[in-house]
Amino acid sequence: xxxxxxxxxxxxxxxxxxxxxxxxxxxxxxxxxxxxxxxxxxxxxxxxxxxxxxxxxxxxxxxxxxxxxxxxxxxxxxxxxxxxxxxxxxxxxxxxxxxxxxxxxxxxxxxxxxxxxxxxxxxxxxxxxxxxxxxxxxxxxxxxxxxxxxxxxxxxxxxxxxxxxxxxxxxxxxxxxxxxxxxxxxxxxxxxxxxxxxxxxxxxxxxxxxxxxxxxxxxxxxxxxxxxxxxxxxxxxxxxxxxxxxxxxxxxxxxx
Numbered sequence: 001x002x003x004x005x006x007x008x009x010x011x012x013x014x015x016x017x018x019x020x021x022x023x024x025x026x027x028x029x030x031x032x033x034x035x036x037x038x039x040x041x042x043x044x045x046x047x048x049x050x051x052x053x054x055x056x057x058x059x060x061x062x063x064x065x066x067x068x069x070x071x072x073x074x075x076x077x078x079x080x081x082x083x084x085x086x087x088x089x090x091x092x093x094x095x096x097x098x099x100x101x102x103x104x105x106x107x108x109x110x111x112x113x114x115x116x117x118x119x120x121x122x123x124x125x126x127x128x129x130x131x132x133x134x135x136x137x138x139x140x141x142x143x144x145x146x147x148x149x150x151x152x153x154x155x156x157x158x159x160x161x162x163x164x165x166x167x168x169x170x171x172x173x174x175x176x177x178x179x180x181x182x183x184x185x186x187x188x189x190x191x192x193x194x195x196x197x198x199x200x201x202x203x204x205x206x207x208x209x210x211x212x213x214x215x216x217x218x219x220x221x222x223x224x225x226x227x228x229x230x231x232x233x234x235x236x237x238x239x240x241x242x243x244x245x246x247x248x249x250x251x252x253x254x255x256x
Contacts, residue, residue, distance in 0.1 A: 012045040012212060013038060018219035023226035033097040034219075040093060041212045044086035047079040048205045054079070056187055059149040059159055069163075077142045077165050080192045081124060083201050087114050087208060088121045094211070106214040110207045116199040123194050136195075140164040143194040146174045150186045174198060 013019050019038040022031050054076045091114060095102055120143075127141075142165030149159040158178040174193040181189060190201045 012042040021228040040090040047082040051079040110211040
């Protein structure tokens with residue numbers, strides 16, 4: 001039976017997260033891994049929010065046919081492949097992070113449910129060779145995005161969307177059917193596919209957020225009472241003005 005659950009949170013980590021309040025005395029290698037994990041999760045989350053915005057625009061406007069497919073396709077595939085890259089990076093960082101428990105139900109769920117990302121990552125890494133292979137000429141260059149959009153509160157009426165990257169030369173497309181699925185939001189099961197490889201980005205993001213929340217929970221007691229580092233991210237802006245003698249005058253400000 002189809003069920004409905006709340007949508008994903010809009011932000012990966014808040015300002016009080018242990019990922020943003022790392023202790024001063026933390027081992028340098030562990031700190032760098034935790035920073036890498038934070039950015040992998042937040043990059044994926046940002047890309048996921050932007051991808052949902054694009055597909056929501058498409059789904060809301062399809063009856064009016066007011067859709068600029070070229071522009072939206074570029075935006076959608078940019079963020080879809082960014083999610084793939086970030087999830088792949090997180091899969092590499094988690095088991096190598098020092099002083100972190102390597103086996104847990106959440107970790108195992110995340111690894112099992114994101115295994116297809118490895119095939120997609122290999123595809124993009126070997127894109128030049130694949131594009132020169134005549135046997136793969138029927139595949140859209142950057143794959144196909146498919147999704148489901150719920151049209152009624154009873155979950156009986158759906159829009160099934162398909163977006164291909166480039167001409168659909170061999171009619172290689174994945175059309176999703178709504179039956180036997182759990183729905184967490186009106187827009188769900190955004191799926192990136194290349195050939196026979198299918199990767200449900202929506203489900204993968206849910207598992208990514210769950211494992212990130214689990215890590216947060218385990219880090220809180222470890223970091224309790226320790227002096228934290230200054231704000232983790234910093235930006236510097238320098239205003240420069242050339243002087244007649246070829247030098248420069250500088251003034252600047254830092255932002256945290």
